[in-house]
Amino acid sequence: MKLLLTGSSGWLGRFLAPKLEAMGHQVIGLDVAAGDYTHIVGSVADRSLVDQIFSDHGIQAVIHSGALHKPDIVRYPNSAFVDVNVTGTLNLLEAAVQAGHDRFIFTSTTSLMISETVRAGRAGGAEQAVWLDEEFGPLKPRNIYGLTKLSAEHLCRLYHKLYGINVAVLRTGRFFPEDDDTLEVPSGPNLKANEFLNRRLTVEDAVEAHIAALDGIVGMGFETFILSAPTPFVREDCKQLVEDAPSVIARYFPEAQALYEDKGWVLPDHIDRIYDAGKAEKLLGFRGKTNFARILEALANNRPMPFHHDPSYISPKEAI
Template identity: 25%
Template sequence: MAKESILITGACGQIGSELALSLRQKYGNAAVVVSDVRAPQGELAEGPFEKLDVNSEKDFERLYEQYKFTQIYHLAALLSASGEKNPLFTWQLNMNSLLYVLELARQHNIKIYWPSSIAVFGPETPANHTPQHTVITPRTAYGISKLSGEHWCKYYHERYGVDVRSIRYPGLISYKTPAGGGTTDYAVDIYYKAIEEGQYECFLSQDTYLPMMYMPDAIRATLELMEATSERVKNRWAYNLAGLSFCPTQVAAEIQKVIPDFTVTYKPDFRQKIADTWPNSIDDHDAQTDWGWKLEYDLPKMTEDMIKNLRTKLKNKVS
Protein backbone atom coordinates (compact mmCIF):
# COMPACT_ATOMS: atom_id res chain seq x y z
CA MET A 1 0.00 0.00 0.00
CA ALA A 2 1.35 3.46 -0.90
CA LYS A 3 2.10 5.66 2.11
CA GLU A 4 -0.86 7.92 2.81
CA SER A 5 -0.99 11.29 4.52
CA ILE A 6 -4.56 12.20 5.42
CA LEU A 7 -6.24 15.42 6.57
CA ILE A 8 -9.71 15.46 8.12
CA THR A 9 -11.41 18.84 8.53
CA GLY A 10 -14.19 19.29 11.09
CA ALA A 11 -12.81 16.11 12.64
CA CYS A 12 -14.17 16.72 16.15
CA GLY A 13 -17.77 16.52 14.94
CA GLN A 14 -20.25 13.65 14.92
CA ILE A 15 -18.83 11.93 11.83
CA GLY A 16 -15.19 13.04 11.97
CA SER A 17 -14.59 11.79 15.50
CA GLU A 18 -15.47 8.23 14.40
CA LEU A 19 -14.09 8.38 10.87
CA ALA A 20 -10.74 9.57 12.21
CA LEU A 21 -10.40 6.55 14.51
CA SER A 22 -11.24 4.15 11.65
CA LEU A 23 -8.72 5.83 9.37
CA ARG A 24 -6.07 5.73 12.09
CA GLN A 25 -6.73 2.06 12.61
CA LYS A 26 -6.18 1.47 8.91
CA TYR A 27 -3.26 3.81 8.16
CA GLY A 28 -1.70 4.36 11.60
CA ASN A 29 -2.08 7.28 14.00
CA ALA A 30 0.71 9.36 12.51
CA ALA A 31 -0.78 9.25 9.00
CA VAL A 32 -4.07 10.91 9.95
CA VAL A 33 -4.07 14.61 10.87
CA VAL A 34 -7.20 15.59 12.74
CA SER A 35 -8.18 19.25 12.33
CA ASP A 36 -10.97 21.45 13.65
CA VAL A 37 -11.53 24.86 15.26
CA ARG A 38 -11.95 23.07 18.60
CA ALA A 39 -9.54 20.70 20.33
CA PRO A 40 -9.99 16.91 20.12
CA GLN A 41 -11.03 14.94 23.21
CA GLY A 42 -10.26 11.42 24.43
CA GLU A 43 -8.92 8.88 21.94
CA LEU A 44 -9.10 11.43 19.14
CA ALA A 45 -6.33 13.42 20.84
CA GLU A 46 -3.93 10.47 20.54
CA GLY A 47 -2.44 11.53 17.21
CA PRO A 48 -1.58 14.64 15.21
CA PHE A 49 -3.96 17.59 15.60
CA GLU A 50 -3.87 20.94 13.81
CA LYS A 51 -6.16 23.83 14.55
CA LEU A 52 -7.59 24.67 11.12
CA ASP A 53 -10.33 27.16 10.33
CA VAL A 54 -11.49 26.04 6.88
CA ASN A 55 -12.24 29.68 6.00
CA SER A 56 -8.50 30.17 5.63
CA GLU A 57 -7.07 29.10 2.27
CA LYS A 58 -3.61 30.10 3.50
CA ASP A 59 -3.82 27.66 6.40
CA PHE A 60 -4.80 24.81 4.05
CA GLU A 61 -1.72 25.62 1.96
CA ARG A 62 0.52 25.88 5.02
CA LEU A 63 -0.64 22.48 6.27
CA TYR A 64 -0.20 20.96 2.82
CA GLU A 65 3.43 22.15 2.75
CA GLN A 66 3.98 20.56 6.16
CA TYR A 67 2.26 17.19 5.59
CA LYS A 68 1.96 16.73 1.76
CA PHE A 69 -1.49 15.21 2.07
CA THR A 70 -2.55 12.45 -0.33
CA GLN A 71 -6.19 12.42 0.87
CA ILE A 72 -8.49 15.03 2.42
CA TYR A 73 -11.81 14.24 4.09
CA HIS A 74 -13.46 17.64 4.12
CA LEU A 75 -16.21 17.41 6.74
CA ALA A 76 -16.35 20.90 8.29
CA ALA A 77 -19.68 22.54 7.53
CA LEU A 78 -22.69 24.23 9.07
CA LEU A 79 -25.61 21.77 9.05
CA SER A 80 -29.26 22.19 8.03
CA ALA A 81 -30.89 23.51 11.22
CA SER A 82 -27.89 25.60 12.41
CA GLY A 83 -27.44 26.86 8.86
CA GLU A 84 -30.90 28.42 8.70
CA LYS A 85 -29.92 30.79 11.52
CA ASN A 86 -27.33 32.40 9.27
CA PRO A 87 -27.89 31.43 5.62
CA LEU A 88 -25.23 33.64 4.02
CA PHE A 89 -22.54 32.54 6.45
CA THR A 90 -23.55 28.91 5.80
CA TRP A 91 -23.12 29.43 2.07
CA GLN A 92 -19.73 31.11 2.54
CA LEU A 93 -18.36 28.53 4.96
CA ASN A 94 -19.63 25.46 3.13
CA MET A 95 -18.82 26.67 -0.37
CA ASN A 96 -15.56 28.58 -0.02
CA SER A 97 -13.94 25.83 1.99
CA LEU A 98 -14.89 23.18 -0.58
CA LEU A 99 -13.39 25.32 -3.36
CA TYR A 100 -10.14 25.73 -1.37
CA VAL A 101 -9.97 21.96 -0.98
CA LEU A 102 -10.73 21.27 -4.65
CA GLU A 103 -8.09 23.80 -5.74
CA LEU A 104 -5.50 22.21 -3.46
CA ALA A 105 -6.46 18.81 -4.87
CA ARG A 106 -6.10 20.05 -8.45
CA GLN A 107 -2.65 21.48 -7.79
CA HIS A 108 -1.26 18.56 -5.80
CA ASN A 109 -3.19 15.50 -7.01
CA ILE A 110 -4.96 14.87 -3.69
CA LYS A 111 -7.86 12.41 -3.39
CA ILE A 112 -10.93 14.06 -1.83
CA TYR A 113 -13.90 12.88 0.17
CA TRP A 114 -16.66 15.45 0.66
CA PRO A 115 -20.06 14.55 2.10
CA SER A 116 -23.29 15.71 0.52
CA SER A 117 -26.70 15.20 2.12
CA ILE A 118 -30.35 14.30 1.57
CA ALA A 119 -30.85 18.06 2.12
CA VAL A 120 -30.21 18.52 -1.61
CA PHE A 121 -33.74 17.20 -2.21
CA GLY A 122 -36.88 19.32 -2.02
CA PRO A 123 -40.67 19.05 -1.94
CA GLU A 124 -40.81 18.54 -5.74
CA THR A 125 -38.53 15.49 -5.43
CA PRO A 126 -40.31 12.10 -5.40
CA ALA A 127 -40.51 11.41 -1.66
CA ASN A 128 -40.45 7.61 -1.67
CA HIS A 129 -37.41 5.67 -2.87
CA THR A 130 -35.98 8.93 -4.16
CA PRO A 131 -33.98 8.07 -7.30
CA GLN A 132 -30.31 8.93 -7.81
CA HIS A 133 -31.08 11.31 -10.68
CA THR A 134 -34.30 13.23 -10.15
CA VAL A 135 -35.78 16.67 -9.53
CA ILE A 136 -33.48 18.36 -7.00
CA THR A 137 -34.88 21.54 -5.43
CA PRO A 138 -33.32 22.25 -2.00
CA ARG A 139 -35.04 24.70 0.32
CA THR A 140 -32.34 25.37 2.93
CA ALA A 141 -29.10 27.34 2.62
CA TYR A 142 -27.36 24.11 3.64
CA GLY A 143 -29.11 22.10 0.90
CA ILE A 144 -28.27 24.74 -1.69
CA SER A 145 -24.61 24.63 -0.64
CA LYS A 146 -24.57 20.81 -0.85
CA LEU A 147 -26.17 20.76 -4.31
CA SER A 148 -23.72 23.39 -5.60
CA GLY A 149 -20.89 21.45 -3.98
CA GLU A 150 -21.90 18.31 -5.86
CA HIS A 151 -21.68 20.23 -9.13
CA TRP A 152 -18.26 21.65 -8.25
CA CYS A 153 -17.01 18.15 -7.42
CA LYS A 154 -18.23 16.86 -10.78
CA TYR A 155 -16.68 19.89 -12.51
CA TYR A 156 -13.25 19.42 -10.92
CA HIS A 157 -13.34 15.74 -11.80
CA GLU A 158 -14.28 16.24 -15.45
CA ARG A 159 -12.22 19.34 -16.10
CA TYR A 160 -9.09 18.61 -14.05
CA GLY A 161 -9.28 14.88 -13.29
CA VAL A 162 -9.55 15.44 -9.51
CA ASP A 163 -10.42 12.14 -7.80
CA VAL A 164 -13.30 13.39 -5.66
CA ARG A 165 -15.93 11.12 -4.14
CA SER A 166 -19.13 11.87 -2.28
CA ILE A 167 -22.17 10.38 -0.56
CA ARG A 168 -25.52 11.99 0.19
CA TYR A 169 -25.68 10.89 3.82
CA PRO A 170 -29.09 10.43 5.40
CA GLY A 171 -29.53 11.47 9.06
CA LEU A 172 -26.75 9.78 11.04
CA ILE A 173 -27.24 8.18 14.43
CA SER A 174 -24.39 7.53 16.85
CA TYR A 175 -23.66 7.26 20.56
CA LYS A 176 -20.07 8.52 20.61
CA THR A 177 -20.31 12.23 19.68
CA PRO A 178 -23.46 14.39 19.90
CA ALA A 179 -25.16 15.40 16.64
CA GLY A 180 -24.21 18.84 15.33
CA GLY A 181 -27.32 20.88 14.49
CA GLY A 182 -29.17 18.88 11.84
CA THR A 183 -32.88 18.26 11.29
CA THR A 184 -32.53 14.54 12.00
CA ASP A 185 -30.86 15.08 15.43
CA TYR A 186 -34.03 13.90 17.22
CA ALA A 187 -33.10 10.34 16.32
CA VAL A 188 -29.94 10.69 18.45
CA ASP A 189 -31.46 12.79 21.28
CA ILE A 190 -34.34 10.34 21.76
CA TYR A 191 -31.97 7.57 22.89
CA TYR A 192 -30.16 9.83 25.40
CA LYS A 193 -33.45 11.05 26.89
CA ALA A 194 -34.94 7.54 27.01
CA ILE A 195 -32.03 6.37 29.17
CA GLU A 196 -31.50 9.53 31.23
CA GLU A 197 -35.07 10.74 31.81
CA GLY A 198 -37.48 8.11 30.50
CA GLN A 199 -39.28 10.75 28.46
CA TYR A 200 -38.64 12.87 25.38
CA GLU A 201 -40.22 15.89 23.71
CA CYS A 202 -39.74 15.41 19.98
CA PHE A 203 -39.26 18.44 17.71
CA LEU A 204 -40.73 16.59 14.71
CA SER A 205 -44.27 15.24 14.39
CA GLN A 206 -44.84 11.58 15.18
CA ASP A 207 -45.36 10.46 11.57
CA THR A 208 -42.41 12.27 9.94
CA TYR A 209 -40.54 9.64 7.95
CA LEU A 210 -36.92 10.45 7.15
CA PRO A 211 -33.95 8.50 5.76
CA MET A 212 -31.50 7.57 8.54
CA MET A 213 -28.42 5.42 9.05
CA TYR A 214 -26.40 4.05 11.95
CA MET A 215 -22.88 5.52 12.13
CA PRO A 216 -20.95 2.23 11.71
CA ASP A 217 -22.69 1.74 8.35
CA ALA A 218 -21.97 5.34 7.31
CA ILE A 219 -18.27 5.04 8.22
CA ARG A 220 -17.98 1.71 6.39
CA ALA A 221 -19.70 3.20 3.32
CA THR A 222 -17.27 6.13 3.34
CA LEU A 223 -14.21 3.87 3.53
CA GLU A 224 -15.58 1.48 0.90
CA LEU A 225 -16.28 4.31 -1.52
CA MET A 226 -12.80 5.78 -0.97
CA GLU A 227 -11.18 2.37 -1.48
CA ALA A 228 -13.13 1.48 -4.64
CA THR A 229 -11.11 1.55 -7.86
CA SER A 230 -11.67 4.69 -9.92
CA GLU A 231 -13.55 2.85 -12.67
CA ARG A 232 -16.17 1.72 -10.16
CA VAL A 233 -16.89 5.28 -9.04
CA LYS A 234 -19.10 6.21 -11.98
CA ASN A 235 -20.94 9.00 -10.15
CA ARG A 236 -18.81 12.10 -9.41
CA TRP A 237 -21.64 14.20 -8.02
CA ALA A 238 -22.68 12.20 -4.91
CA TYR A 239 -24.12 8.75 -4.33
CA ASN A 240 -27.55 8.20 -2.80
CA LEU A 241 -27.32 5.98 0.28
CA ALA A 242 -30.62 4.57 1.53
CA GLY A 243 -30.06 3.37 5.06
CA LEU A 244 -33.26 3.13 7.11
CA SER A 245 -36.57 4.93 6.84
CA PHE A 246 -38.59 5.46 10.02
CA CYS A 247 -40.70 8.02 11.89
CA PRO A 248 -40.46 9.05 15.59
CA THR A 249 -43.23 6.67 16.73
CA GLN A 250 -41.37 3.73 15.21
CA VAL A 251 -38.09 4.50 16.94
CA ALA A 252 -39.99 5.16 20.20
CA ALA A 253 -41.73 1.76 19.91
CA GLU A 254 -38.39 0.07 19.33
CA ILE A 255 -36.91 1.76 22.44
CA GLN A 256 -39.99 0.75 24.48
CA LYS A 257 -39.14 -2.89 23.81
CA VAL A 258 -36.08 -2.31 26.02
CA ILE A 259 -37.36 0.57 28.22
CA PRO A 260 -41.13 -0.13 28.53
CA ASP A 261 -41.96 3.04 30.54
CA PHE A 262 -40.42 5.41 28.00
CA THR A 263 -42.87 8.12 26.81
CA VAL A 264 -42.68 10.67 23.99
CA THR A 265 -44.56 13.91 23.41
CA TYR A 266 -44.50 15.86 20.17
CA LYS A 267 -43.90 19.58 19.75
CA PRO A 268 -42.79 20.28 16.17
CA ASP A 269 -40.63 23.41 15.76
CA PHE A 270 -38.99 25.12 12.74
CA ARG A 271 -37.19 21.86 11.89
CA GLN A 272 -40.52 20.27 10.92
CA LYS A 273 -40.68 22.61 7.92
CA ILE A 274 -37.24 21.45 6.80
CA ALA A 275 -38.10 17.77 7.34
CA ASP A 276 -41.28 18.19 5.28
CA THR A 277 -39.17 19.07 2.23
CA TRP A 278 -36.97 15.96 2.50
CA PRO A 279 -37.62 12.45 1.20
CA ASN A 280 -39.12 9.61 3.24
CA SER A 281 -36.81 6.99 1.79
CA ILE A 282 -33.96 6.74 -0.72
CA ASP A 283 -33.09 4.46 -3.63
CA ASP A 284 -29.38 3.54 -3.52
CA HIS A 285 -29.30 1.06 -6.38
CA ASP A 286 -26.30 2.82 -8.02
CA ALA A 287 -24.14 2.59 -4.88
CA GLN A 288 -24.98 -1.10 -4.66
CA THR A 289 -24.10 -1.90 -8.26
CA ASP A 290 -21.14 0.48 -8.73
CA TRP A 291 -19.11 -0.25 -5.57
CA GLY A 292 -20.99 -3.04 -3.83
CA TRP A 293 -22.68 -1.11 -1.02
CA LYS A 294 -24.74 -3.19 1.44
CA LEU A 295 -26.49 -1.97 4.62
CA GLU A 296 -25.91 -3.89 7.85
CA TYR A 297 -27.96 -2.24 10.63
CA ASP A 298 -31.78 -2.22 10.62
CA LEU A 299 -33.80 -0.31 13.26
CA PRO A 300 -33.98 -3.11 15.90
CA LYS A 301 -30.26 -3.94 15.58
CA MET A 302 -29.28 -0.27 15.77
CA THR A 303 -31.54 0.37 18.79
CA GLU A 304 -30.11 -2.57 20.70
CA ASP A 305 -26.56 -1.38 20.03
CA MET A 306 -27.33 2.29 20.80
CA ILE A 307 -28.96 1.52 24.15
CA LYS A 308 -26.25 -0.92 25.21
CA ASN A 309 -23.41 1.49 24.40
CA LEU A 310 -25.15 4.64 25.65
CA ARG A 311 -25.94 2.99 28.99
CA THR A 312 -22.26 2.23 29.46
CA LYS A 313 -21.19 5.70 28.34
CA LEU A 314 -23.67 7.54 30.57
CA LYS A 315 -22.92 5.32 33.57
CA ASN A 316 -19.19 6.03 33.19
CA LYS A 317 -19.93 9.76 32.95
CA VAL A 318 -21.76 9.71 36.29
CA SER A 319 -19.28 7.53 38.20
Protein backbone atom coordinates in the same frame (compact mmCIF):
# COMPACT_ATOMS: atom_id res chain seq x y z
CA MET B 1 -1.74 7.25 3.02
CA LYS B 2 -1.53 10.79 4.43
CA LEU B 3 -5.11 11.99 4.67
CA LEU B 4 -6.53 15.41 5.43
CA LEU B 5 -9.78 14.96 7.35
CA THR B 6 -11.83 18.12 7.72
CA GLY B 7 -14.43 18.28 10.47
CA SER B 8 -12.21 16.04 12.59
CA SER B 9 -13.73 17.23 15.88
CA GLY B 10 -17.31 16.70 14.72
CA TRP B 11 -19.68 13.79 15.18
CA LEU B 12 -18.44 11.90 12.12
CA GLY B 13 -14.80 12.89 12.50
CA ARG B 14 -14.44 11.52 16.01
CA PHE B 15 -15.50 8.07 14.76
CA LEU B 16 -13.84 8.18 11.34
CA ALA B 17 -10.35 9.36 12.36
CA PRO B 18 -9.49 6.47 14.72
CA LYS B 19 -10.81 3.92 12.23
CA LEU B 20 -8.60 5.36 9.49
CA GLU B 21 -5.60 5.37 11.81
CA ALA B 22 -6.24 1.76 12.78
CA MET B 23 -6.10 0.91 9.08
CA GLY B 24 -2.62 2.42 8.86
CA HIS B 25 -3.44 5.83 7.43
CA GLN B 26 -1.82 8.98 8.77
CA VAL B 27 -4.69 11.36 9.50
CA ILE B 28 -4.24 15.12 9.74
CA GLY B 29 -7.36 16.57 11.33
CA LEU B 30 -8.56 20.09 10.55
CA ASP B 31 -11.42 21.70 12.42
CA VAL B 32 -12.45 25.09 13.78
CA ALA B 33 -12.70 23.48 17.22
CA ALA B 34 -10.08 21.50 19.12
CA GLY B 35 -10.61 17.77 19.52
CA ASP B 36 -8.86 14.49 20.17
CA TYR B 37 -8.22 13.95 16.45
CA THR B 38 -7.71 17.56 15.42
CA HIS B 39 -4.12 18.58 14.74
CA ILE B 40 -4.81 21.98 13.20
CA VAL B 41 -7.44 24.41 14.44
CA GLY B 42 -8.65 26.55 11.57
CA SER B 43 -11.13 26.89 8.74
CA VAL B 44 -11.26 25.37 5.27
CA ALA B 45 -12.29 28.86 4.13
CA ASP B 46 -8.71 30.03 4.82
CA ARG B 47 -6.93 29.22 1.54
CA SER B 48 -3.47 30.08 2.85
CA LEU B 49 -3.95 27.66 5.75
CA VAL B 50 -5.13 24.90 3.39
CA ASP B 51 -2.06 25.42 1.19
CA GLN B 52 0.23 25.35 4.21
CA ILE B 53 -1.29 22.07 5.44
CA PHE B 54 -0.75 20.43 2.06
CA SER B 55 2.83 21.71 1.93
CA ASP B 56 3.77 20.84 5.51
CA HIS B 57 2.17 17.40 5.67
CA GLY B 58 2.41 16.01 2.14
CA ILE B 59 -1.34 15.34 1.97
CA GLN B 60 -2.21 12.53 -0.47
CA ALA B 61 -6.02 12.56 -0.30
CA VAL B 62 -8.83 14.57 1.28
CA ILE B 63 -11.95 13.47 3.11
CA HIS B 64 -13.95 16.67 3.36
CA SER B 65 -16.57 16.18 6.05
CA GLY B 66 -16.35 19.63 7.66
CA ALA B 67 -19.30 21.97 7.08
CA LEU B 68 -21.87 24.25 8.58
CA HIS B 69 -25.01 22.15 9.00
CA LYS B 70 -28.76 22.65 9.16
CA PRO B 71 -28.88 23.40 12.92
CA ASP B 72 -26.33 26.18 12.29
CA ILE B 73 -28.86 28.18 10.26
CA VAL B 74 -30.13 29.89 13.42
CA ARG B 75 -26.58 30.69 14.58
CA TYR B 76 -24.71 31.84 11.48
CA PRO B 77 -25.41 34.25 8.60
CA ASN B 78 -25.87 32.97 5.07
CA SER B 79 -22.46 34.35 4.11
CA ALA B 80 -20.80 31.97 6.58
CA PHE B 81 -22.41 29.00 4.82
CA VAL B 82 -21.04 30.23 1.50
CA ASP B 83 -17.58 30.77 3.01
CA VAL B 84 -17.35 27.34 4.63
CA ASN B 85 -19.45 25.06 2.45
CA VAL B 86 -18.68 26.53 -0.97
CA THR B 87 -15.41 28.46 -0.80
CA GLY B 88 -13.94 25.94 1.62
CA THR B 89 -14.72 23.08 -0.76
CA LEU B 90 -13.23 25.06 -3.66
CA ASN B 91 -10.04 25.67 -1.67
CA LEU B 92 -9.63 21.95 -0.98
CA LEU B 93 -10.38 20.92 -4.56
CA GLU B 94 -7.83 23.38 -5.94
CA ALA B 95 -5.20 22.23 -3.48
CA ALA B 96 -5.94 18.57 -4.22
CA VAL B 97 -5.65 19.10 -7.98
CA GLN B 98 -2.41 21.04 -7.61
CA ALA B 99 -1.01 18.22 -5.48
CA GLY B 100 -1.93 15.65 -8.14
CA HIS B 101 -4.45 13.74 -6.05
CA ASP B 102 -6.35 10.88 -7.67
CA ARG B 103 -9.35 10.98 -5.32
CA PHE B 104 -11.51 13.38 -3.28
CA ILE B 105 -14.22 12.33 -0.81
CA PHE B 106 -16.96 14.87 -0.14
CA THR B 107 -19.51 14.39 2.64
CA SER B 108 -22.77 15.83 1.39
CA THR B 109 -26.34 15.45 2.61
CA THR B 110 -29.68 14.03 1.54
CA SER B 111 -31.16 17.25 2.94
CA LEU B 112 -30.43 19.02 -0.35
CA MET B 113 -32.89 16.63 -2.05
CA ILE B 114 -35.77 17.64 0.22
CA SER B 115 -37.71 20.48 -1.34
CA GLU B 116 -40.65 22.08 0.43
CA THR B 117 -42.93 19.83 -1.61
CA VAL B 118 -41.13 16.64 -0.57
CA ARG B 119 -40.99 17.78 3.02
CA ALA B 120 -44.73 18.51 3.10
CA GLY B 121 -45.45 14.85 2.30
CA ARG B 122 -48.95 13.68 3.13
CA ALA B 123 -49.80 16.99 4.78
CA GLY B 124 -49.10 18.66 1.44
CA GLY B 125 -51.37 16.29 -0.44
CA ALA B 126 -48.79 13.73 -1.55
CA GLU B 127 -50.44 10.55 -2.79
CA GLN B 128 -47.37 8.37 -2.36
CA ALA B 129 -43.98 8.34 -0.70
CA VAL B 130 -41.12 9.84 -2.71
CA TRP B 131 -38.47 7.31 -3.73
CA LEU B 132 -35.15 9.10 -3.41
CA ASP B 133 -32.23 7.72 -5.39
CA GLU B 134 -29.35 9.44 -7.16
CA GLU B 135 -31.51 10.11 -10.24
CA PHE B 136 -34.13 12.07 -8.30
CA GLY B 137 -34.66 15.64 -9.44
CA PRO B 138 -34.89 18.46 -10.10
CA LEU B 139 -33.16 19.35 -6.84
CA LYS B 140 -34.64 22.36 -5.07
CA PRO B 141 -32.95 22.82 -1.66
CA ARG B 142 -35.18 24.57 0.83
CA ASN B 143 -32.52 26.43 2.84
CA ILE B 144 -29.00 27.88 2.71
CA TYR B 145 -27.51 24.66 4.05
CA GLY B 146 -28.87 22.52 1.23
CA LEU B 147 -28.17 25.16 -1.40
CA THR B 148 -24.50 25.53 -0.44
CA LYS B 149 -23.97 21.77 -0.22
CA LEU B 150 -25.47 21.37 -3.70
CA SER B 151 -23.20 24.17 -4.95
CA ALA B 152 -20.22 22.33 -3.47
CA GLU B 153 -21.32 19.15 -5.27
CA HIS B 154 -21.33 21.09 -8.54
CA LEU B 155 -17.78 22.26 -7.84
CA CYS B 156 -16.74 18.64 -7.28
CA ARG B 157 -18.29 17.66 -10.59
CA LEU B 158 -16.59 20.57 -12.37
CA TYR B 159 -13.16 19.72 -11.00
CA HIS B 160 -13.56 16.12 -12.08
CA LYS B 161 -14.51 17.29 -15.58
CA LEU B 162 -11.65 19.80 -15.82
CA TYR B 163 -8.87 17.84 -14.15
CA GLY B 164 -9.94 14.20 -14.03
CA ILE B 165 -9.82 13.83 -10.24
CA ASN B 166 -12.04 10.99 -9.01
CA VAL B 167 -14.73 12.31 -6.67
CA ALA B 168 -17.18 10.47 -4.43
CA VAL B 169 -20.06 12.62 -3.20
CA LEU B 170 -21.67 10.93 -0.20
CA ARG B 171 -25.18 12.17 0.51
CA THR B 172 -25.70 10.95 4.03
CA GLY B 173 -29.03 10.37 5.69
CA ARG B 174 -29.42 11.14 9.37
CA PHE B 175 -26.69 9.74 11.60
CA PHE B 176 -26.02 12.58 14.04
CA PRO B 177 -27.79 14.11 17.05
CA GLU B 178 -30.91 16.05 16.11
CA ASP B 179 -33.14 18.62 17.77
CA ASP B 180 -35.91 16.01 18.05
CA ASP B 181 -33.69 13.80 20.23
CA THR B 182 -35.16 15.55 23.26
CA LEU B 183 -38.80 14.90 22.40
CA GLU B 184 -40.84 12.78 24.77
CA VAL B 185 -43.71 11.54 22.57
CA PRO B 186 -42.48 9.89 20.45
CA SER B 187 -39.16 9.78 22.24
CA GLY B 188 -35.85 10.48 20.54
CA PRO B 189 -34.88 6.78 20.49
CA ASN B 190 -38.33 5.86 19.14
CA LEU B 191 -37.97 8.37 16.30
CA LYS B 192 -34.47 7.17 15.48
CA ALA B 193 -35.62 3.55 15.42
CA ASN B 194 -38.46 4.41 13.03
CA GLU B 195 -36.07 6.22 10.70
CA PHE B 196 -34.09 3.04 10.07
CA LEU B 197 -37.03 2.06 7.89
CA ASN B 198 -36.39 4.84 5.41
CA ARG B 199 -33.83 7.58 6.18
CA ARG B 200 -31.22 6.88 8.88
CA LEU B 201 -27.92 5.08 9.31
CA THR B 202 -25.55 4.71 12.24
CA VAL B 203 -22.41 6.80 12.49
CA GLU B 204 -20.43 3.56 12.38
CA ASP B 205 -22.00 2.72 9.02
CA ALA B 206 -21.31 6.26 7.80
CA VAL B 207 -17.65 5.65 8.68
CA GLU B 208 -17.60 2.38 6.74
CA ALA B 209 -19.14 4.10 3.73
CA HIS B 210 -16.42 6.77 3.72
CA ILE B 211 -13.75 4.09 3.89
CA ALA B 212 -15.40 2.18 1.04
CA ALA B 213 -15.46 5.36 -1.04
CA LEU B 214 -11.84 6.18 -0.28
CA ASP B 215 -10.78 2.76 -1.49
CA GLY B 216 -13.29 2.37 -4.30
CA ILE B 217 -13.71 5.68 -6.10
CA VAL B 218 -10.40 5.58 -7.98
CA GLY B 219 -11.14 4.83 -11.61
CA MET B 220 -14.86 5.61 -11.30
CA GLY B 221 -14.68 9.30 -12.14
CA PHE B 222 -17.43 11.36 -10.49
CA GLU B 223 -20.15 9.50 -8.60
CA THR B 224 -22.87 10.47 -6.13
CA PHE B 225 -24.05 8.00 -3.51
CA ILE B 226 -26.99 8.09 -1.11
CA LEU B 227 -26.10 6.61 2.28
CA SER B 228 -28.83 5.14 4.45
CA ALA B 229 -29.73 1.90 6.14
CA PRO B 230 -31.04 -0.69 3.67
CA THR B 231 -34.76 -0.09 3.37
CA PRO B 232 -37.07 -3.12 3.41
CA PHE B 233 -39.51 -1.39 1.07
CA VAL B 234 -39.85 -1.43 -2.71
CA ARG B 235 -41.23 1.25 -5.02
CA GLU B 236 -44.59 -0.52 -5.23
CA ASP B 237 -45.10 0.19 -1.51
CA CYS B 238 -44.95 3.97 -1.90
CA LYS B 239 -48.68 4.65 -2.20
CA GLN B 240 -49.64 2.55 0.82
CA LEU B 241 -46.75 3.94 2.89
CA VAL B 242 -48.41 7.34 2.76
CA GLU B 243 -51.89 5.97 3.39
CA ASP B 244 -51.18 3.33 6.06
CA ALA B 245 -47.52 2.72 6.90
CA PRO B 246 -48.19 0.27 9.81
CA SER B 247 -49.89 -2.20 7.47
CA VAL B 248 -46.89 -2.14 5.11
CA ILE B 249 -44.47 -2.53 8.01
CA ALA B 250 -46.53 -5.49 9.29
CA ARG B 251 -46.07 -7.30 5.96
CA TYR B 252 -42.29 -7.17 6.35
CA PHE B 253 -42.07 -7.33 10.15
CA PRO B 254 -45.14 -9.04 11.69
CA GLU B 255 -43.55 -8.85 15.14
CA ALA B 256 -42.94 -5.09 15.08
CA GLN B 257 -46.26 -3.88 16.51
CA ALA B 258 -46.11 -6.08 19.63
CA LEU B 259 -42.45 -5.30 20.29
CA TYR B 260 -43.14 -1.58 19.98
CA GLU B 261 -46.15 -1.78 22.29
CA ASP B 262 -44.09 -3.57 24.94
CA LYS B 263 -41.57 -0.72 24.75
CA GLY B 264 -44.27 1.96 24.80
CA TRP B 265 -43.23 3.07 21.33
CA VAL B 266 -45.27 3.92 18.25
CA LEU B 267 -44.73 3.05 14.61
CA PRO B 268 -45.05 5.84 12.05
CA ASP B 269 -48.59 6.21 10.73
CA HIS B 270 -47.22 7.33 7.38
CA ILE B 271 -43.83 7.47 5.63
CA ASP B 272 -43.37 10.12 2.97
CA ARG B 273 -39.83 9.47 1.68
CA ILE B 274 -37.55 6.49 1.12
CA TYR B 275 -33.79 6.74 0.67
CA ASP B 276 -32.44 4.10 -1.70
CA ALA B 277 -28.80 3.25 -0.93
CA GLY B 278 -28.58 0.54 -3.58
CA LYS B 279 -26.03 2.33 -5.74
CA ALA B 280 -23.47 2.45 -2.91
CA GLU B 281 -23.91 -1.28 -2.43
CA LYS B 282 -23.58 -1.98 -6.14
CA LEU B 283 -20.54 0.21 -6.91
CA LEU B 284 -18.73 0.48 -3.56
CA GLY B 285 -19.75 -2.75 -1.91
CA PHE B 286 -21.14 -0.77 1.03
CA ARG B 287 -24.27 -1.97 2.80
CA GLY B 288 -25.21 -0.61 6.20
CA LYS B 289 -25.00 -3.25 8.92
CA THR B 290 -27.69 -1.71 11.11
CA ASN B 291 -31.23 -1.86 9.75
CA PHE B 292 -34.75 -2.03 11.15
CA ALA B 293 -34.49 -5.78 11.65
CA ARG B 294 -31.62 -5.19 14.07
CA ILE B 295 -33.73 -2.66 15.95
CA LEU B 296 -36.45 -5.27 16.43
CA GLU B 297 -33.88 -7.91 17.40
CA ALA B 298 -32.57 -5.60 20.14
CA LEU B 299 -36.12 -4.98 21.39
CA ALA B 300 -36.93 -8.70 21.39
CA ASN B 301 -33.83 -9.53 23.41
CA ASN B 302 -34.00 -6.50 25.71
CA ARG B 303 -30.63 -5.24 24.49
CA PRO B 304 -29.49 -1.63 24.04
CA MET B 305 -30.39 0.02 20.78
CA PRO B 306 -27.68 -0.44 18.11
CA PHE B 307 -27.32 3.30 17.59
CA HIS B 308 -26.05 6.29 19.54
CA HIS B 309 -28.52 8.54 21.33
CA ASP B 310 -27.00 11.61 22.93
CA PRO B 311 -29.59 14.35 23.56
CA SER B 312 -26.99 16.39 25.47
CA TYR B 313 -24.59 16.54 22.49
CA ILE B 314 -23.29 20.00 21.63
CA SER B 315 -21.28 20.64 18.49
CA PRO B 316 -17.65 21.30 19.50
CA LYS B 317 -17.62 24.63 17.66
CA GLU B 318 -20.53 25.82 19.82
CA ALA B 319 -18.69 24.87 23.00
CA ILE B 320 -15.69 27.09 22.23
